[in-house]
Amino acid sequence: MTTELDERTRTELEAAAFRQLVEHLRNRTDVQNIDLMNLAGFCRNCLSKWYRAAAEDKGLEMSYDDAREIVYGMPYEEWKSKHQAEATVEQQQSFAAAQARADH
Template identity: 75%
Template sequence: MDKQTQIEIEAAAFRQLIAHLQTRTDVQNIDLMNLAGFCRNCLSKWYLAAAEERGKEMGYDAARTIIYGMPYSEWKSQYQK
């Protein structure tokens, strides 16, 4: 497989993971941490780090909005138990 195809497949899988987590609001971050060792906040930090490595300015709140699909404060008030 060529590198560009690999990147496109990985990106598609990542987008599907994010979409899945955005629909599974019943799954709390603590549950993810306990079972998988990462949570939505971890994904946000990894996303931010990847952007910064590529010279793109982005704040943590902007990264969390991408991962959560809405501002974190809104997600927290609606779904955090």
């Protein structure tokens, strides 16, 4: 049985789930964006772009860097220097294969 939700409650639940996802990704710095892209087809940068697009849909001006800082919990360049590893050949090959499949 599916519970009927009013629009406000649905939005609040979605927002809570999004906040939990962002917090989870902030804590899982061992999970690289390329791994997320290879396995799920999205990454922290995608979330940042979606967040920025949602802000713009509401008439709010937001830079990509500002959206990234919201998702990463720090400036992107700082996160990158602390946590981003060089992609392996295997990761790069998986990414290329996934992109090729997505283009079809």
